[in-house]
Amino acid sequence: xxxxxxxxxxxTLDAEALDLAKELGLNVSAVAEAALVKAVAAARSEKWLAExxxxxxxxxDWHERNGHPLxxxxxxxxxxxxxx
Numbered sequence: 001x002x003x004x005x006x007x008x009x010x011x012t013l014d015a016e017a018l019d020l021a022k023e024l025g026l027n028v029s030a031v032a033e034a035a036l037v038k039a040v041a042a043a044r045s046e047k048w049l050a051e052x053x054x055x056x057x058x059x060x061d062w063h064e065r066n067g068h069p070l071x072x073x074x075x076x077x078x079x080x081x082x083x084x
Contacts, residue, residue, distance in 0.1 A: 011032060021028050049056075068074065 013028075018028065021031070
């Protein structure tokens with residue numbers, strides 16, 4: 001992670017967890033930052049999926065009505081085709 005553009009903040013954490021982390025030599029700031037980055041990525045992904053849900057549904061509906069446009073050339077891992 002790039003060290004520029006850093007900002008101090010204050011967190012309220014469980015005292016026992018914080019004491020154990022310090023006892024084990026964990027960098028609490030690094031752990032919190034990694035968890036925050038992971039949570040932001042998950043939230044962005046969920047938001048994107050929700051924003052595009054209608055498009056996914058429309059595409060799925062189209063495929064059900066018309067079949068997959070590349071079904072003749074797509075081969076599944078076992079050598080079988082997508083065609084029924």
